[in-house]
Amino acid sequence: MQQGPVRAVAGLTWSGNHYKxxxxxxxxxxxxxxxxxxxxxxxxxxxxxTIYDLPIGPYPARVRIAIAxxxxxxRIQFVRVDLRKGEHKKAEFLAKNYSGTLPVLELEDGTxxxxxxxxxEYLDTLDGTPTLTGVxxxxxxxxxxxxxxxxxxxxxxxxxxxxxxxxxLGPGVEHYQNAEWGLHQRDKALRGMHYxxxxxxxxxxxxxxxxxxADITVIGGLIFADLVKLPVPAECEALRAWYAGIGDRPSxxxxxxxxx
Amino acid sequence: MQQGPVRAVAGLTWSGNHYKxxxxxxxxxxxxxxxxxxxxxxxxxxxxxTIYDLPIGPYPARVRIAIAxxxxxxRIQFVRVDLRKGEHKKAEFLAKNYSGTLPVLELEDGTxxxxxxxxxEYLDTLDGTPTLTGVxxxxxxxxxxxxxxxxxxxxxxxxxxxxxxxxxLGPGVEHYQNAEWGLHQRDKALRGMHYxxxxxxxxxxxxxxxxxxADITVIGGLIFADLVKLPVPAECEALRAWYAGIGDRPSxxxxxxxxx
Numbered sequence: 001m002q003q004g005p006v007r008a009v010a011g012l013t014w015s016g017n018h019y020k021x022x023x024x025x026x027x028x029x030x031x032x033x034x035x036x037x038x039x040x041x042x043x044x045x046x047x048x049x050t051i052y053d054l055p056i057g058p059y060p061a062r063v064r065i066a067i068a069x070x071x072x073x074x075r076i077q078f079v080r081v082d083l084r085k086g087e088h089k090k091a092e093f094l095a096k097n098y099s100g101t102l103p104v105l106e107l108e109d110g111t112x113x114x115x116x117x118x119x120x121e122y123l124d125t126l127d128g129t130p131t132l133t134g135v136x137x138x139x140x141x142x143x144x145x146x147x148x149x150x151x152x153x154x155x156x157x158x159x160x161x162x163x164x165x166x167x168x169l170g171p172g173v174e175h176y177q178n179a180e181w182g183l184h185q186r187d188k189a190l191r192g193m194h195y196x197x198x199x200x201x202x203x204x205x206x207x208x209x210x211x212x213x214a215d216i217t218v219i220g221g222l223i224f225a226d227l228v229k230l231p232v233p234a235e236c237e238a239l240r241a242w243y244a245g246i247g248d249r250p251s252x253x254x255x256x257x258x259x260x
Numbered sequence: 261m262q263q264g265p266v267r268a269v270a271g272l273t274w275s276g277n278h279y280k281x282x283x284x285x286x287x288x289x290x291x292x293x294x295x296x297x298x299x300x301x302x303x304x305x306x307x308x309x310t311i312y313d314l315p316i317g318p319y320p321a322r323v324r325i326a327i328a329x330x331x332x333x334x335r336i337q338f339v340r341v342d343l344r345k346g347e348h349k350k351a352e353f354l355a356k357n358y359s360g361t362l363p364v365l366e367l368e369d370g371t372x373x374x375x376x377x378x379x380x381e382y383l384d385t386l387d388g389t390p391t392l393t394g395v396x397x398x399x400x401x402x403x404x405x406x407x408x409x410x411x412x413x414x415x416x417x418x419x420x421x422x423x424x425x426x427x428x429l430g431p432g433v434e435h436y437q438n439a440e441w442g443l444h445q446r447d448k449a450l451r452g453m454h455y456x457x458x459x460x461x462x463x464x465x466x467x468x469x470x471x472x473x474a475d476i477t478v479i480g481g482l483i484f485a486d487l488v489k490l491p492v493p494a495e496c497e498a499l500r501a502w503y504a505g506i507g508d509r510p511s512x513x514x515x516x517x518x519x520x
Binding site: 098117125143153178 | 382404408
C-alpha cells in the first residue's frame with residue numbers, strides 16, 4: 001500500500017492510514033481540497049475510499065465493523081471529524097452530508113454516501129463475501145427489518161437520549177434540546193433491550209442464523225449505551241451473552257484502532 | 261387468480277382482493293387466524309402474500325407504489341388495520357411488528373416483514389425488473405442514502421409532527437405527546453422540502469437519473485404533508501413540479517384503489 005494519500009488535504013499530514021492533526025477544520029477554508037475531476041487510482045490502490053468519522057463513535061463503529069468483516073481495510077483512508085467542536089454541523093461537512101451526521105464514505109470521484117445502512121449496502125455490493133445484507137429476498141427483507149428496528153428501538157433512541165436527555169456534545173453544539181423527549185427515548189431504548197433479548201433467546205443472531213448488518217446495528221446501540229452509562233438490564237441475559245460473545249470478533253475489537 | 265384467500269381469517273369476508281368488513285379486530289380474539297404450519301400455495305397463486313395496512317396511509321403508500329411498480333399486485337392480498345382504533349398498538353398486531361407500525365408484509369409461511377425499506381428490498385429481490393433499489397454498489401449506496409434522508413428529513417419528521425404537534429390519532433391512541441418536539445420536527449420537514457427542491461433542480465429523480473425507492477419515500481413524505489396540511493412552499497418549484505409529474509404514474513395514482 002502506498003504511503004501517502006492520492007488527494008490533497010488542506011492542512012493535514014498523512015500518517016499511515018489517517019490524517020493528523022485532528023484539528024483539521026479551520027472555519028475559513030474548505031474541509032479538504034479534493035480533485036474530483038482527476039481521480040488518481042492505480043494498481044496498488046484500486047478504488048481508494050475515504051471515511052469521515054470519529055473512531056469511538058457508535059455510528060462510525062457500524063461502518064468500521066462492516067469494513068473489517070468485508071476485509072476492505074486496505075482500500076479505506078480515515079479522516080477524523082471532531083464532533084465536540086461541531087465540525088459535523090459546519091458548511092464544509094454539510095456539503096458532504098446534508099444531515100450533518102457521521103460517518104460519510106467518499107468515493108474516489110468525490111461522490112459522498114452517508115447513512116450507515118447505505119454505506120454498508122455499498123460495501124456489501126462492492127464485494128460479495130461474506131454478505132452482511134443477505135442474498136435471498138427473505139434474507140434481505142429480514143436483515144433490513146431487524147437493522148431498522150435496531151435503529152429505531154435502540155441505537156437512534158439512545159442517540160436522542162444523549163443529545164437531548166444529557167448535556168450531549170455541550171452547549172456549543174447542542175443548540176436545541178428537549179429533555180423530556182430525550183428521557184422518553186431512553187425508556188424506549190431500555191424496552192428495546194428487552195425486545196432484542198427476547199429475539200436472541202431463540203436464535204443466535206439478530207436476523208436469524210447468520211451474522212449480518214442487523215447485528216452490527218445492535219452492537220452500535222450497545223456501544224452507545226456503554227458511552228451514556230445505560231447498562232443492559234441484568235435480566236436481559238441472552239442479550240448480554242450475545243454481546244459478550246460478539247465482542248470477541250476482531251472486527252468489533254479492533255474498530256477504534258482501525259484508523260491508528 | 262383465485263377468488264378466495266388461501267388462509268382462514270377470523271370474522272372477515274374476502275372481497276376480490278382484500279378483507280371486509282374493516283372492523284376486524286375484536287379485542288377478545290386474535291387479529292387473524294393463520295395456518296402457518298400448512299401453507300397452501302398452488303400453481304394458480306404462487307407465493308401469495310398479505311399486506312396489513314391502511315389504504316390512505318403515507319407509509320402504506322410506499323409499499324403499494326413499490327408493489328405496482330414491480331407488477332406484483334396479483335400476488336398480494338390486503339388486510340386493513342384501523343389506526344384510529346389503535347389496532348396497530350394491540351398485542352395481536354404487535355406480534356407481527358414489535359414497533360406497531362404499518363405496513364407489514366406477511367409471507368405465506370407466516371413470516372412477517374415490517375419497515376417499508378425492508379419490504380421494498382424483499383419485493384425488489386423477489387423480482388428483478390424494474391429495480392427500485394439499484395444494481396451497482398454506487399446505485400445501491402446512493403438510493404439507500406437518499407431513501408434514508410427522505411425518511412429522517414421529511415417523512416418521519418412529518419409523522420412526528422402529526423403524532424405530537426397535532427391531535428394525531430386522538431387521545432385514545434396518542435398516550436404520550438410532546439408538542440414542542442412535534443413542532444420542531446415540522447420545521448425540520450419544511451427545511452427538508454427545500455433540500456429536496458435543491459436536489460431536484462439538478463437531476464430528474466431523487467437519487468439520480470432513474471426512478472427509485474428514494475422517490476417513493478419522498479412521495480410518501482408529500483402525501484403525509486398533504487394530510488397534515490403542510491404545503492410545499494411556493495418557492496420549492498422543482499419539488500412541486502417533480503411531485504406533479506410523478507403523481508401521474510399509475511402506481512401513485514392507483515395506490516389507494518389497489519385494495520378496493
